[in-house]
Amino acid sequence: MKRTLLITIITMLAISAKAQLTPFELAKDKNYTATYTQVVNYYQALSKQHPQMKLFNYGVTDIGKPLTLVVLSKDKVFDPALIKKQNKRVILINNGIHPGEPEGIDATMMLTRDLLKGNKLPKDVVLCFIAVYNIDGMLNRGLSRISQNGPESYGFRGNSRNLDLNRDFIKADSRNALAFMKILNTWNPEVFLDNHTSNGADYTYVMTLIETQKDKQNPILSEYTSKTLSPELYKRMKKTYEMTPYVESIKGTPDSGIVSFLDLPRFATGYGAQHSIISYITETHMLKPYDKRVYATYDFMTHLFDIVQRDHQLIGELKHKADEAVKKQTKFDMSWELDTEHVDTITFKGYAALRKPSEISGLPRLYYDRSKPWVKTIKYYDNYKVSLQVEKPKAYIIPQAWGKIIDLYKLNNVAMRQLAHDTTVDVQMYYIGDFKNPARPYEGHYLHSGVKVNPVEQKVKFYAGDYVVYTDQALNRYIVETLEPQGVDSFFAWNFFDSILGQKEGYSDYVFEDIAADWLKKNPDVRKKLDEEKAKNPTLANSGRAQLIWVYQNSPFYEKTYQRYPVARVHADIKFDFAK
Structure with missing residues (x-):
């Protein structure tokens, strides 16, 4: 009887131990990545055994499933506000944004178990893992990345709307991105990591790394990442899987030189930079065996957690200093270009x-x-x-009609006040001049570039409920880069305001001819200006239609809102009456 009971217990323990292994580990050739159902079931089972782990569901993604966040907290505190009061750091890790690059999914499953079972959770750092970001693509399992060496089957790059979610951070077309913003702005991480697999050239390294581009990162954070954190990560990774900067060749092959990745706000690290978050992207090499890629990702995360635990006090102080500096910053960079005159070597x-x-x-x-x-x-x-820089105003006024912007600002915790009543204000308004569009859409948008604006001082009426956004916030960079039309990833660039580019009113030629003639008689200064323009421009002088258009555009009958960017810039100290 005792022998039978002992065998039963041993058998149960063996089954339990095997249940803790991930699908990746259970595969004999380690060339397998977990399915979405396996990932969810694994974390649910693990969370029932460990009170230091808790699962949170955020929003509903485009495929109709919530975004699951795995949170590990050594002292079992899962209140983001209390965590900040305890002076703990938060690291947010994103997995499966491209499900055909699943190393992070499998590595995180193993690492979560090992940290819990080995009682190795960091004391002063709370770990937040997005189990699978692009659930849509993960469910679309196949062999679409034909140039990649395993795993045997994996998810698809696009989500259910065929969006590349690593181009969606700033525009947030997907519900996945909205859920991500809720997570990031609830937990307010000081450090962010997004796990990927590379494409491109062949070389010896299993792991490559993208970090927030140093010339567009907050200088306070850049000093620490470039001189301390990143060098330490490279040093530690050299012991197992030596690492190199992400390989994007200047002329096709690495021996011609490689280029530092410019992480615009559409990308994970660029969006993180707008929030003064230290951000990294791992890019394992597509041609290396899948198991090595998973273990390299596992090692990188282990080293990152360890260094952040070591420097948790310093990182907290630097984040605070960076936020305070951004509040006072007056000029902001809108776009950048590669400096080919100053070249480093590696x-x-x-x-x-x-x-x-x-x-x-x-x-x-x-x-x-x-x-x-x-x-x-x-x-x-x-x-x-920097190829373009703008000076911030004291505040912006956003008409409430532009609801998506208001919703995104709320998700990003931008401080806003609503006008209590209709108000006419002296402001600076932009009129959109020139811009360029591509022949084909990019991620569902005809992205504007080379935007030119003409600033005009005007009295403009705003309405009760319109939003005033002051630029004395730690999120100034996000605010200015999204609201200034010339920004490379501004909301204007992403077509949020394209309806202003269409003229709504006009005239009948034969009717306006008489109205225009009478108006010119009453305004001889305008007639004089027309004659001067005709003398300089033969095309205008020889076209009655062109002259009628000119008169219309210089008359009070012309619609003032045509091509007028609707977000106002406030330069004066105006005392607004705000709704309570």
């Missing part, structure tokens, strides 16, 4: 990039010869210069 380990006849076309094709590895000093284009 030691790089690659493979010979050669040419041979293609078996398909017979023409020369690129291939990398792994039997010919090399170690060289290559150029690293790691410097960017």
